Amino acid sequence: MKILFIGDVFGDAGRLAIKKKLPELRARMGIDFVVANAENVANGKGLTPKIIDELREAGVHAFTAGNHLWDAKEIIPYIKNSKCLIRPANYLATAPGSGSQVFDVYSGIRVLVISLQGQLMMGQSVDSPFVAVDRELARWQGRAEIILVDMHAEATSEKRAMGWHLDGRVAAVVGTHTHVQTADEEVLPGGTAFISDLGMTGPYDSVIGMNREMAVRKFVTQIHEHLKPATGDVRLCGALLDVEESTGKAKSIVRIQEKVG
Ligand SMILES: [Fe+2]
Ligand SMILES: [Fe+2]
Numbered sequence: 001m002k003i004l005f006i007g008d009v010f011g012d013a014g015r016l017a018i019k020k021k022l023p024e025l026r027a028r029m030g031i032d033f034v035v036a037n038a039e040n041v042a043n044g045k046g047l048t049p050k051i052i053d054e055l056r057e058a059g060v061h062a063f064t065a066g067n068h069l070w071d072a073k074e075i076i077p078y079i080k081n082s083k084c085l086i087r088p089a090n091y092l093a094t095a096p097g098s099g100s101q102v103f104d105v106y107s108g109i110r111v112l113v114i115s116l117q118g119q120l121m122m123g124q125s126v127d128s129p130f131v132a133v134d135r136e137l138a139r140w141q142g143r144a145e146i147i148l149v150d151m152h153a154e155a156t157s158e159k160r161a162m163g164w165h166l167d168g169r170v171a172a173v174v175g176t177h178t179h180v181q182t183a184d185e186e187v188l189p190g191g192t193a194f195i196s197d198l199g200m201t202g203p204y205d206s207v208i209g210m211n212r213e214m215a216v217r218k219f220v221t222q223i224h225e226h227l228k229p230a231t232g233d234v235r236l237c238g239a240l241l242d243v244e245e246s247t248g249k250a251k252s253i254v255r256i257q258e259k260v261g
Contacts, residue, residue: 001109001146001245002029004256005174006036006060006238007181010202010209011044011229015051017201017236017260019058025258026059029240033105035113036060036201036238037150037176038085039068044209044229046071049078052085062086062103064115066152066177067124088117088152090132100136102144109245112144114170116162118153118177129153130165137169146248148241152177156196163194171243171250174198179208181237181257191249199237199257206230234260 004025009018018036025031036055038047045068052063063085069075079085079097089099100114114136116129133149140147147170151162159175166173168190175182181199188194200209207215210227218225236258242251 001033001105001111001243002031003033003035003111003146003148003172003241003243004029004031004238005148005150005172005198005241006034006201006236007198008037008040008066008176008179008200008202009055010040010179010200013229013231013234014200014202015041015054017234018055018060021236021258021260022059025236031240033062033103033111034060035062035064035148035150037066037152037198038063039066039152040202040209042072044227046075047085048072048074052078052082056084061105062101062113064113064150064152064176066115066117067122086113086115088115088126088129089136090116090127090129092127099132100140102140109146110144112140112147114147114149116149116151118151118155118158120153120155120158122154129162133162133166145245146171146243149173151175154178156182159196160194163188163192167192171248172241172253174239181255183255185239185253185255187250187253191247193239193241193250193253195239195253195255198239201236201238203230203232203234205232236260
C-alpha cells in the first residue's frame with residue numbers, strides 16, 4: 001500500500017496547497033491512503049470542522065494533531081464524534097476525542113493511525129507517549145494490518161527514541177511539529193519507516209509558517225505581538241511510504257517536498 005503522510009498543514013496557504021496538489025500527487029504516485037497533521041491549518045493555530053471537510057474532499061483520509069489542537073474551540077464538539085480526526089493518545093483520558101482510529105482502506109486491509117505528543121520542550125504537560133502507544137497497540141491488537149504513528153514533538157531525541165521503541169511493531173513512525181523537514185528518513189532494521197520530521201505544508205518564505213518580518217521583530221525586540229501567517233514559497237511536504245500489506249512492514253520511505261506554484 002502506498003501511503004502519503006503530510007506534515008503540519010499551515011494556514012490558508014497549506015490548505016490551498018493540498019487542494020491544488022494532492023489530487024495530482026495521488027494519481028501520479030498511486031497513493032491509496034493519505035494522513036495529514038492538521039494542527040495549524042486554521043490561520044496557523046488549530047483547525048475547524050469546515051476545513052477538515054474541505055481537506056477530506058481534496059483526498060485526505062485521516063488527520064493527526066498536536067499542541068495547537070484546541071486553539072480553535074469549535075473543534076471540541078466536532079472531535080467527540082469524529083472518525084477521521086485523532087488527538088494525541090497521551091492527553092488526559094477525559095480529553096475529547098480519541099487517540100487512535102482504524103480506517104478500512106480496502107477489502108481486508110485496515111490502517112490504524114495513532115497520534116502522540118512529546119513531553120520535551122512542548123510547553124504542555126502530557127502523559128508519556130511511550131506508555132500511551134503501548135496501551136493503544138494492546139487495545140487494537142489483531143484489528144489492523146498496518147499501523148502508522150505521528151510523533152508530534154520538538155526534540156529529535158524523543159522522536160528517534162520512539163522510532164526504536166516501535167521498530168518492528170508498526171509500519172511507520174513519522175515526526176511532526178518543527179515544520180522543518182529532516183534528511184534522516186530510513187527503514188529501521190525491524191521494518192519500521194522513520195523520519196524525525198515531515199516538514200511543513202505551507203509558506204516557506206517565513207519563520208516556520210509565520211510572517212518573517214514580524215517573527216524577526218519579535219525576537220529582536222522581545223516584545224510580544226500576534227504573528228500573521230506568511231504566504232510565499234508554498235510547498236507540500238511529507239513522506240511517501242510503501243508498506244507490505246501481508247506483514248505490515250515498510251518497504252521504503254521517500255521524502256516529499258513539492259513546490260506549489
Ligand atoms: Fe505545527
Ligand atoms: Fe505543534
